[in-house]
Amino acid sequence: MKQLKVLSLPYLVWMVIFIVVPLLMVAFFAFTTEDGSFTIENISDVGQYANIFVRSIWLALIATVICLLLAYPLAFILSRMEKHKQGTMLLLVMLPMWMNFLLRTYAWMTLLGNNGIINNLLGMIGIGPLKLINTSGAVVLGMVYNYLPFMILPLYSVMQKIDKSVLEAASDLGCSFRNTLFRVIVPLSLPGITSGITMVFVPAISTFIISRMLGGGSNLLIGDLIEMQFLGNSYNPHLGAAISLVLMAIILVIMTVMNQFSPDDQVLI
Amino acid sequence: MKRKLLSLFLLPAAMLNLLSGCASSEKTAEEAEEEITAQTLTVSDPDYYTRFKDDGLSINVYNWGEYISTGADEGTLDVNSEFEKLTGIKVNYTNYATNEELYAKLKGGGATYDVIIPSDYMISKMIKEDMIQELDFENIPNFGYIMDNFRNMEYDPENAYSVPYTWGTVGIIYDETMVDMDEEDIDWDLLWDETYADQILMFDNPRDAFAISELLLGYSLNTENPEELADAAEKLKEQKRIVQAYVMDEIFDKMGAGDALIAPYYAGDALTIMEENDSLNFVVPKSGTNLFVDAMCIPVGAKQKEAAEMYINFMCEPDIAFANIDYICYSTPHSAAFEMLDEEVRNDPISYPDEELIAERTTVFVNLSDEANKRMQDLWTEMKSAEDETTNKWLMPAFLVLCLATVVFVLIRRHIKNKKDIF
Amino acid sequence: MKKLSRIYVALILMFLYVPIFVLIVFSFNETKSRSVFSGFTLDWYARLFNNDIIISSLINTLIIAVLASVASTILGTLAAIGINGMRKVPKAVIMNVTNMPIINPEIVTGVSLMLLFVFFAARMHLEFGFVTLVIAHITFDVPYVILNIMPKFKQMDPHLYEAAQDLGCSPFQAFKRVILPEIMPGVISGFLMAFTYSLDDFVISYFTSGSTSQTLPITIYSMTRRKISPEINALSTLIFVVVVVVLIVKNIIENRQAKKRGLYRG
Numbered sequence: 001m002k003q004l005k006v007l008s009l010p011y012l013v014w015m016v017i018f019i020v021v022p023l024l025m026v027a028f029f030a031f032t033t034e035d036g037s038f039t040i041e042n043i044s045d046v047g048q049y050a051n052i053f054v055r056s057i058w059l060a061l062i063a064t065v066i067c068l069l070l071a072y073p074l075a076f077i078l079s080r081m082e083k084h085k086q087g088t089m090l091l092l093v094m095l096p097m098w099m100n101f102l103l104r105t106y107a108w109m110t111l112l113g114n115n116g117i118i119n120n121l122l123g124m125i126g127i128g129p130l131k132l133i134n135t136s137g138a139v140v141l142g143m144v145y146n147y148l149p150f151m152i153l154p155l156y157s158v159m160q161k162i163d164k165s166v167l168e169a170a171s172d173l174g175c176s177f178r179n180t181l182f183r184v185i186v187p188l189s190l191p192g193i194t195s196g197i198t199m200v201f202v203p204a205i206s207t208f209i210i211s212r213m214l215g216g217g218s219n220l221l222i223g224d225l226i227e228m229q230f231l232g233n234s235y236n237p238h239l240g241a242a243i244s245l246v247l248m249a250i251i252l253v254i255m256t257v258m259n260q261f262s263p264d265d266q267v268l269i
Numbered sequence: 270m271k272r273k274l275l276s277l278f279l280l281p282a283a284m285l286n287l288l289s290g291c292a293s294s295e296k297t298a299e300e301a302e303e304e305i306t307a308q309t310l311t312v313s314d315p316d317y318y319t320r321f322k323d324d325g326l327s328i329n330v331y332n333w334g335e336y337i338s339t340g341a342d343e344g345t346l347d348v349n350s351e352f353e354k355l356t357g358i359k360v361n362y363t364n365y366a367t368n369e370e371l372y373a374k375l376k377g378g379g380a381t382y383d384v385i386i387p388s389d390y391m392i393s394k395m396i397k398e399d400m401i402q403e404l405d406f407e408n409i410p411n412f413g414y415i416m417d418n419f420r421n422m423e424y425d426p427e428n429a430y431s432v433p434y435t436w437g438t439v440g441i442i443y444d445e446t447m448v449d450m451d452e453e454d455i456d457w458d459l460l461w462d463e464t465y466a467d468q469i470l471m472f473d474n475p476r477d478a479f480a481i482s483e484l485l486l487g488y489s490l491n492t493e494n495p496e497e498l499a500d501a502a503e504k505l506k507e508q509k510r511i512v513q514a515y516v517m518d519e520i521f522d523k524m525g526a527g528d529a530l531i532a533p534y535y536a537g538d539a540l541t542i543m544e545e546n547d548s549l550n551f552v553v554p555k556s557g558t559n560l561f562v563d564a565m566c567i568p569v570g571a572k573q574k575e576a577a578e579m580y581i582n583f584m585c586e587p588d589i590a591f592a593n594i595d596y597i598c599y600s601t602p603h604s605a606a607f608e609m610l611d612e613e614v615r616n617d618p619i620s621y622p623d624e625e626l627i628a629e630r631t632t633v634f635v636n637l638s639d640e641a642n643k644r645m646q647d648l649w650t651e652m653k654s655a656e657d658e659t660t661n662k663w664l665m666p667a668f669l670v671l672c673l674a675t676v677v678f679v680l681i682r683r684h685i686k687n688k689k690d691i692f
Numbered sequence: 693m694k695k696l697s698r699i700y701v702a703l704i705l706m707f708l709y710v711p712i713f714v715l716i717v718f719s720f721n722e723t724k725s726r727s728v729f730s731g732f733t734l735d736w737y738a739r740l741f742n743n744d745i746i747i748s749s750l751i752n753t754l755i756i757a758v759l760a761s762v763a764s765t766i767l768g769t770l771a772a773i774g775i776n777g778m779r780k781v782p783k784a785v786i787m788n789v790t791n792m793p794i795i796n797p798e799i800v801t802g803v804s805l806m807l808l809f810v811f812f813a814a815r816m817h818l819e820f821g822f823v824t825l826v827i828a829h830i831t832f833d834v835p836y837v838i839l840n841i842m843p844k845f846k847q848m849d850p851h852l853y854e855a856a857q858d859l860g861c862s863p864f865q866a867f868k869r870v871i872l873p874e875i876m877p878g879v880i881s882g883f884l885m886a887f888t889y890s891l892d893d894f895v896i897s898y899f900t901s902g903s904t905s906q907t908l909p910i911t912i913y914s915m916t917r918r919k920i921s922p923e924i925n926a927l928s929t930l931i932f933v934v935v936v937v938v939l940i941v942k943n944i945i946e947n948r949q950a951k952k953r954g955l956y957r958g
Contacts, residue, residue: 244804
């Protein structure tokens with residue numbers, strides 16, 4: 001099969017031009033001024049926006065934890081269903097993912113508005129109107145709603161592989177439910193947990209649509225900040241590139257940490 | 270130029286007048302019908318428009334959202350498709366929400382546009398940075414319709430680069446039934462009024478937002494003084510807590526549906542929204558405001574300059590200019606279109622404030638120095654990213670604790686693993 | 693316990709579906725209100741079909757998705773075969789780079805491609821629009837194709853290819869008769885994945901599109917930033933219906949095939 005190596009040549013060329021070079025350009029822009037001379041000012045300017053980074057990480061973290069808490073039991077229940085039911089249920093869970101995420105986020109705009117349906121219903125029973133939209137809570141909700149299936153899928157796929165007999169053995173040997181959960185199920189599903197976390201956290205930390213549509217423009221995230229520098233209200237691609245670089249660094253660190261938790265230290269995406 | 274008149278089988282202007290937009294007054298059906306037969310859309314010199322008919326050209330038009338008659342409401346004219354039908358030139362029409370967005374898109378390079386419609390200060394910035402090119406007014410005979418007082422404006426003193434499209438003022442749209450104040454007493458500080466916390470919308474672009482803050486503080490809205498800009502930013506930061514959302518055209522829905530009570534916006538759009546929601550009113554605050562002119566320009570690098578000029582000329586056809594302003598409700602610098610408006614609209618103080626008000630209360634934006642622009646942008650980003658005080662207190666410590674916990678966890682895990690390996 | 697878990701599943705499904713059903717219901721609303729249902733109408737659907745911008749961006753989206761997914765499937769299949777034959781170190785390096793567009797936040801990929809295209813645009817006659825969109829889509833599609841195919845090689849006997857050649861097959865024949873059938877399921881799932889990602893992508897397209905060739909997600913985005921028309925609800929409903937139909941058909945086909953296989957075996 002070795003002589004087939006040449007077949008990958010077109011892709012290798014493509015990869016260098018459209019994956020490697022663009023990333024190098026981001027780095028180049030991050031370290032240069034408008035006239036092309038070297039500077040680290042862009043990177044140090046990113047420090048000004050430390051609070052946006054902290055908020056993005058924080059909100060993405062909350063969303064990830066909520067996703068994990070919601071998805072874990074669901075994935076377990078799904079994996080214990082009868083085989084033919086599992087397929088249908090999985091389909092039902094994944095189906096909303098096939099709608100464009102802009103439309104899904106828009107749906108929440110409709111629901112959460114001050115005169116939206118939720119507030120109308122609450123009004124009928126004499127509560128509110130509550131301030132739902134344009135809050136950081138709404139942003140987290142948007143993240144959970146959009147990325148929940150990303151958590152369910154990897155969890156389900158590892159749990160499905162846990163044999164029923166393993167669980168039975170545990171309880172036969174006198175494990176309480178709690179012990180079975182923490183000593184058997186969780187360790188066995190660890191790869192699913194780590195890949196689920198990265199699959200939710202990465203898009204959540206870098207989104208700009210959810211914060212724009214549900215956050216009312218006052219809950220800026222890293223994504224908004226980057227978008228603002230390239231296509232938005234404060235044009236400065238050099239700063240934008242620097243922010244992108246820092247974002248990549250953060251994600252790299254998180255991935256490394258996540259790999260620590262993975263049993264075989266393998267990357268699971 | 271020889272003026273041939275051609276009747277086209279387009280929707281009669283009178284019908285537009287009846288069914289759409291702010292200009293419509295109550296007319297009886299009979300009257301309307303009469304006008305329908307009497308008036309048809311005419312363009313001057315059809316030969317001019319059919320020059321490129323078979324060349325398969327296309328032009329890229331980049332305009333503000335909700336800033337052209339689209340035919341979305343029944344009986345209105347779809348200006349772009351009429352242009353396509355008449356000239357055979359395809360129009361690729363896309364939207365931006367702020368001048369700054371337009372600037373970024375053009376400055377970034379890559380995308381080429383043939384016609385753009387920036388505002389005054391942005392036009393002078395673009396002239397300065399060689400981003401738009403001089404027009405050939407031979408190709409835009411309809412420029413003759415532009416009123417004298419809208420020619421050779423400060424932003425384009427020689428009037429070489431731009432053809433005015435609309436103008437208007439910025440003011441406050443508010444819900445009369447909920448905001449208990451006399452119209453005359455309303456000033457920009459209404460946007461800082463705690464009583465209406467979370468019911469206030471604010472501009473989502475630095476220039477307009479800073480202008481409001483500067484006017485409130487009694488500064489010029491063209492100030493370049495770093496301290497004054499810092500003060501204005503501080504004022505905006507103060508307001509942030511009670512602002513429901515920073516928006517641009519999202520305002521149509523939010524104000525229309527009563528999701529918010531108070532918002533600063535452009536007069537023309539205010540009129541459109543007021544049609545949807547009766548309880549709204551629009552007022553120009555007493556401490557003054559910004560008067561803007563948006564004009565059509567051709568960027569450097571446009572692929573089809575002549576076709577672009579044709580488009581600009583088409584937009585200045587009386588019937589088209591009328592259809593547009595009738596639909597978007599902005600004020601027009603076009604003499605013929607102005608004449609076609611209803612008496613009522615022409616005398617509407619919102620669209621056409623008297624000259625005294627314009628002279629006393631309004632200021633036109635001028636382009637700021639690069640330094641001041643940069644400062645304003647930085648302050649703006651800082652303001653937008655500023656944390657509510659309430660969340661700020663626990664956010665950072667919580668984050669640190671979390672980081673620490675993770676590190677400790679990793680270390681312990683490694684430790685355990687190493688131990689296991691030893692045994 | 694069983695009851696509890698049923699309730700739990702039902703609640704999650706409600707959370708996932710209620711917003712979509714609200715969208716669907718309000719697509720039939722007579723007025724533009726998004727909270728009060730006042731009467732039934734199909735007007736918004738009629739308008740949707742007359743909306744040139746939406747229709748043309750739908751067509752663009754389909755063309756771009758087809759082109760990008762076909763190109764990336766070819767490129768990716770060849771690449772996977774080649775990479776499989778490599779030694780450990782180069783293989784690891786290439787796979788790590790290939791993973792980049794998947795691991796990286798979409799916005800970073802979008803921005804990096806935008807910078808590259810701007811660089812080209814300034815020096816060559818490259819205009820943001822159709823070409824840049826197709827290139828960008830291929831770039832983020834290929835890794836998914838490769839990742840779908842690579843595991844198939846693990847299941848395959850590495851000596852089969854050589855055996856085929858020893859038995860007189862030309863390299864091309866061996867490739868066509870031996871390798872391709874083995875990896876075909878991976879190629880197909882890779883293609884489908886690439887196609888759906890292409891259809892759905894907003895962020896990367898947002899940074900690489902120009903004045904022409906808007907894709908549907910970009911059009912939707914600009915619709916949500918203006919006066920919102922219930923046409924967007926009608927559009928959501930139609931997309932939802934299409935998705936449901938496609939998935940059901942896919943499931944039926946798969947079930948049939950599974951049954952057939954069962955029959956043959958039995």
